[in-house]
Ligand code: SF4
Ligand SMILES: [Zn+2]
């Protein structure tokens with residue numbers, strides 16, 4: 001009996017992650033991801049305890065908007081915004097008044113983070129100028145933290161974004177280092193890592209996550225969790241593949257809900273202190289089961305729509321959080 | 336009446352059964368990309384609480400109402 005307890009991954013994780021705050025190793029993450037479905041509820045319950053112990057009950061709410069859509073020169077196989085695939089997404093550019101309006105819509109939901117995203121390899125002069133003017137216009141009218149996701153950066157661009165007061169920079173590693181070449185061939189995982197290091201050194205918060213369900217093995221999913229833990233990002237946005245028409249991953253199956261929930265809980269156990277955010281694909285993958293993830297390690301959500309797809313109406317998520325008695329993080333707590 | 340599917344751009348006349356149901360279901364979680372009247376690809380802009388889709392010929396469609 002004692003023997004069984006000692007070797008059970010959830011007992012080990014309770015002592016190591018919950019009590020001591022030390023995240024799962026890669027091998028332990030594989031064990032969690034391969035637990036049978038009848039242990040899913042125990043896994044979620046432990047991940048929830050870990051989140052409450054090391055992060056607290058607040059949920060961070062964020063809205064996102066695309067300032068430059070489509071026509072990207074990169075070939076990320078999941079992405080409908082790559083100009084290299086036959087995707088129906090057309091290029092578009094958001095003007096400053098629309099950016100301010102989007103920031104206002106976001107703030108009205110109670111969100112504290114507003115992330116401006118561009119489909120680019122890295123920013124050019126025009127985009128940096130739009131960011132500078134956009135940030136100024138938003139600050140004049142809206143009280144919200146501004147985050148950005150503009151691809152790979154040079155040191156000069158990192159410094160400029162820090163100078164603009166960008167609070168957090170998103171740049172996803174997307175998947176494990178070993179699987180990355182199956183997902184992207186136009187740049188490397190290491191190039192992404194180097195942007196993330198510069199962002200951290202410049203004092204901006206690091207937001208780095210990815211997409212699960214792109215055909216990676218369970219071992220590679222665990223590898224990804226371990227690599228994120230090594231990076232120690234402030235936030236990890238977790239997307240579930242939403243296969244987009246016309247992309248190389250357009251025919252991938254949608255991940256089963258139990259597998260998605262095991263992934264949520266395992267990522268929490270691998271990253272006990274990070275902000276773990278539900279991002280794209282959750283409506284499709286989890287539907288009404290989304291609440292289970294919020295009681296299984298998730299402590300942040302993207303409200304409303306995504307970049308090229310739609311989310312649930314913000315009010316539905318806010319109602320869900322209220323029902324689960326989870327307070328929304330206030331702006332004062334983020335400063 | 337729409338002549339083309341807003342999601343995949345196929346003619347509604349030869350687009351039936353599970354495929355059509357699939358597109359219809361998908362359109363609850365994504366804005367239309369093709370103009371239902373002429374099949375042009377539209378310029379779509381999405382914000383946290385809304386979207387607009389513009390056909391150069393047929394004007395702007397939004398999640399709230401049709402406008403020209
Ligand atoms: S760099 Fe970003 S926008 Fe471009 S293809 Fe990759 S994921 Fe899409
Ligand atoms: Zn269709």
Ligand SMILES: [Zn+2]
Pocket residue numbers: 370371372373374375390391392393394
């Ligand atoms: Zn038209």
